[in-house]
Every structure is written in C-alpha cells, then in structure tokens.
Amino acid sequence: MATSVKMDEETKSRLERLQAEIRLKTGKQVTQQEILERLVNDAAESKAEVIDSFRDSQVPVDDDAHEAFHDGTVASGQKTTEDDIDDIIYG
Template sequence: MSTSVKVTDRTKSRLEELQAEIRLETGKNVTQQALLERIVSETYESKAALIDSFRDEFESPSEAEIDQWLSGTSDWGIETTEEEIDDVLYGE
C-alpha cells in the first residue's frame, strides 16, 4: 500500500541530497521511498531523541540571571504552607 506524504521544497531537496550522497559513497541508487523507510525505521528504534526534538526549547537561565531574579525577593518572616498557597490560588 502506498500513501503520499507532502513535504516542503527544503525537505525534498534534502532527500535528493541524501540520495546523491548515498550513490556517491556506496555506488547504490536508492529511491526516496526506500530512504524515508530507512530513516523512519532507524529513528523509530530510538524514539526518545525524536520526541525530545519536538519539546519546547527552553534555555535555562544563567547563574547571573537567576541571581538577578532572586534579588527582587525578600523574606517577610512569615511561614507559608503549600495549603495556604493553594487556597489563595485555587480557592477553598
């Protein structure tokens, strides 16, 4: 069974480049279908990296940025429990 998949011009160009490199390196001609099947099969074996690539990119703040952010806080000398914070945020 064959199903078509739409790809961008950039992706199509990259597939063509990979095809050409494989031909140069191995002397074998591979179809884009075979290339995509290999890419999916090999990526499927180590899904974690692929899944992580779709996570929101978060750049951790530097120590200086953390210090600057924390410099705006002060200790009021009042102990606050998690339950009290929940009550304020979510109501009783």
C-alpha cells in the same frame, strides 16, 4: 501499500541530495521511499530523541537559564530526607 507524503521544496531538495550522496558514496541506487523507511525505522528505535526534538526547550538549558533557576534557591544547611518531604507533603 504506498502513500504519498507532502513536504516543502527545501525538504524535497535535501532528500534528493541525500539520495545522490548515497549513490555517489556507496554505488547503490536507492529510492526516496527506501531512505524515508530507513530514517523512520532509525527514529523509532530512538523515540525519546525524536520526541525531545519537538519540545519547546531542550535540556541542558543555557547558562543564563541555569543561573536564573538557582538564583532563587537557598541552602538551609539542613539535610532533607525523603521522610521529611513525605511529612511536609502528606502530613
């Protein structure tokens, strides 16, 4: 069962250019539906990457943000174990 998908003109144009390039480089005529199916299947196999692409910020962060984060930390010179952390958190 086919369902229509709304997209802006720029996205539609890019899909058409991709379709033309596939035909030019492979000699195969593929439909836009076939291209979209392939893209969705590929994205489903690497879900984490797709999900991360929708996050407001990406890791690794830029150097300024990294430096700002570490500016507030101080090395105490003491080794902290998981037991130490458990004692602090849980008492």
